[in-house]
Amino acid sequence: MSLFTTFFPNVVANHAQFIAAIWQTLYMVLFSGIISGVLGAALGIALVVTEKGQILENRGVYQTLDKIVNIFRSIPFIILLALVVPLTRLIVGTAVGTTAALVPLTLGCAPFYARQIQNALVEVDPGIIEAAQAMGLTPLDIIWRVYLKESIGEIIRVSVVTLISLISLTAMAGAVGAGGLGDIAITLGYNQFENDVTIAATIIILLLVFIIQFIGDFFVKRVTH
Template sequence: MNTLIASGFWTSLMPNVIANKDVFIQSTWETIYMTLVSGLVAGILGLLMGIILVVTAPGGILANPSIYWILDKLVNIFRSIPFIILLAVIAPFTRLIVGTSIGTTAALVPLTIGCAPFYARQVQNALFDVDRGIIEAAEAVGASPMQIIFRVYLREALPDLIRTSVVTIISLIGLTAMAGAIGGGGLGNTAISIGYDRFENDITVMAMIIILVIVFLVQIVGDWFARRTDHR
């Protein structure tokens, strides 16, 4: 009896959500897919760029003003481009890479390009906060640049890197919704193409709720890992 009452309550409250539950399952997995794949690629690229920015900066362990200037300006440029414009600008490049500029897989290209520079700057800031005295001590005992990068920079900055990664992933989830609004799939596409365009507000509200749940889960897991690795 209670089950029937609950079922009737949700059917009356969100009739369009119930009717499109398979669409929500599919779009949720598309959002997770876009976040995981583009987040992984952008994370690797962003971490690499962030490390290069730190070690080639003036006073860095591999100081190189030319490389630093070029990479720093590229990061600034791509961070400054609004994502919705980036989607349109790199559409030819996206078609070259995946054969189309529409769809979930196609969205991975602009998501990666849009996210990597943002994460690179976050990594740079986290690594810059590593105590300079620890780096100088490692240099004094003859540690190589690679040893300093992996055993000093990345180890000492790990809690901050986890926190910045969480911020980046949450921002990326928001970008997947924006990509979905122009045909990239995922919850953003469901919210716009079904909820907004057809005036089915319960669809839009449910898409928002699912995105919020994903964001909260990412934040909780990220905070747990950050606490586990922070021994300061």
């Protein structure tokens, strides 16, 4: 403990604030990850099945969804934070704080995840899909029993990539008042020249990334062997 105090004195002095920042980051990652996962998966599936030659081909729907995804993916997240302030206030009642950050985090992450899901599902062998159609499976059955089942390993991989990207987005959101490790790294570490706080925040973020990657690799191995 004395060694930790020597190298991270400001972390020890602000340990309550630091612990709160960790929980805020986990809160943002968990809830925005769940919401983005549901919305992104739905968008990604819709993009695949409505594309030309697919089971629910619909040019109008596909082009509309494709453009929406492209637009939101093209907006830098720092600009998106400011752009959606009115929507955030409408939904949450405030544009500042950890809960308020869930809105821009979801809007920034869901389109990215949708494209990742789309890329994962298009790798499914068209022959399997044709065979499923010949057997009389409904489009919903094909989505669940063919698309998702055949690409489960790749879906886990892209989910890991998305979660890791989401962690970096929470740090960026923290820099503009959302709380979390990004906030404490700026307000204490950068603004008050407490470099040990910045280093500790970075180490914890890296640990989160390593843990998510480890869990993802574990499940990929389980479903692909």
